[in-house]
Amino acid sequence: MNRFRPRRTRHRKHRRAAAAWLLGAALVAGAIGYPPPAGADELDRSQPSKSYDEFIDAVWAYESDIDPSEQSYYNDNWDNPVESYPEVEYPGRVIRDDNGDPVEATGLTIEEFFKIIGIGHLYSPADPSPDWRLIQSNVINYLGFVGFQFQESDLVDLGYYEFETTTEMQITYPIHYVDVPNSHWAHGVREFVAYPPIVDRSTIVRDVVVFADDFFTGKNGINNYADFTTPDKHILVIKDHFENKYQGIVSGLSARGKTLQDYLDTEVYWNQLDPPVNPPPGGRTNDVKITLSGLLAGAHLRGAEGVVSLLVDHKNPSDENGTYILQYVQDYAGYDTPFGNRTSLEIKRRRLLRPDLAVIGNG
Structure with missing residues (x-):
């Protein structure tokens, strides 16, 4: 199902995740007894594996518009007019103009913004250690999407x-x-x-x-x-959600005579998709490595069918907020997942290190 991702208008940080070839090669080489490539030890120390929990945290921070790393920004601007966001009658009930478009509120303080999205009672600048997952689980955007932006x-x-x-x-x-x-x-x-x-x-x-x-x-x-909206329960739903998206991608590709192995570790290019985008938004690179975590994030935005269309038909649709599916595929690439992780990467690395090895992956 296609997903609308409304955003507040303050400039957002893009969470980028580039694949580290030498790190992966070092890990595989060590596992099978071959020396890693030169420089891999240094990358191994500087580029640790990114876990599935970190993947969920990164997507959740963006989806909820509540990022723990921005706590100082929230505190510094608690009383400063720095935000713009659609007006609401109450959290989740947007106010529209005669054309049906949301009415934009400008000059909102962080305190006002937090009240609009239903979390004003859960955050205080005086609290040095807010319960971030409780806060993120209770966010209600102006269209009523909750927490991880579920409908x-x-x-x-x-x-x-x-x-x-x-x-x-x-x-x-x-x-x-x-x-x-x-x-x-x-x-x-x-x-x-x-x-x-x-x-x-x-x-x-x-x-x-x-x-x-x-x-x-x-x-x-x-x-x-x-x-x-209890954090532990909300996380259960999030994990079920991504499992559902994974199965949808697999079955959707199968219906087109394809598998994940046909695409993992390949590259697509912003300027070669439909529609072509050049330059890519937000200073992103033109080339995008296809990883499983990136595809899961893309499926969260535009559904499993959107991911299948991207891979098979080279479509790169955007939602009403102008967010392309490829943005999620690129920004959330390279995390571990419970669905096979970097299978195609491992196949390529093992073949590179030991061409005589027969490797079977599971996607």
């Missing part, structure tokens, strides 16, 4: 939630948020009935995400919204 359909896909429904004229309609053009919300409209191909089935589409306690299924002890 109702994400939790339905994972079995944690059921859509609210209503029955009219013997037809049962699910009710939930769907990403549609803002013009649908002109003149105060907040929901409408949508039909295929906008949605898979006839649906009452809301303009914001709404989670209600009655529709949580109890999976993994998540019985209500309060459970869902």
Whole structure:
């Protein structure tokens, strides 16, 4: 499913993750008894492996707009007008103009911004050690996306939630948020009935995400919204979410006669995709190494089908915020994952070091 990632407008740091060939070669060479390439020891010390937990933390900081490394910025600007963000009636309920577009609030202090996204009561500049995961789990953006920026359909896909429904004229309609053009919300409209191909089935589409306690299924002890925004439970959902995206990528590629091994450790180029982007945004390099963690991040933004389209069809779509799927693939490359990690990298390195070795990977 395509994902809308609204952002506040302050310039953000891009979390870049470049692959370290010599480090990987050193690790593999050591494991099979061959000397590592020159310089690998130095890289081994300076480029440690990045864990799956670090991957989740990096994506979560960006998605929630709450980055623990920016604590000094939050404290220094607690009372300073430094932020811009859409106005809300309350956290998760955007205020729109007559055209259906969000109304932008400017000159917000950090205190005001935190109140808008529902975490004002969880943070104090006087606290030297905030509970960052509790704060991140409780963020509600102006469209109602929660924590890791989940919407109702994400939790339905994972079995944690059921859509609210209503029955009219013997037809049962699910009710939930769907990403549609803002013009649908002109003149105060907040929901409408949508039909295929906008949605898979006839649906009452809301303009914001709404989670209600009655529709949580109890999976993994998540019985209500309060459970869902508890850090330990939220992390369970995040990990299930990425497993779901991984399986979606694998099955989507299989349906096209492809496998992950066909693409891992290959490169794509910003200026050779559809649409071509030159120069790449944010000072990124034109060449992008395909890694599993990058693909998982891309699937979080644009769905597993978006990743398959990138790999097979060379499509690089952006969301309404102008964020390309390749940005996530590039920015979150090179982390470990529980789904095979750097399989294709290891195959290439072992063949380079020992061409006579037969290596079988598992993607």
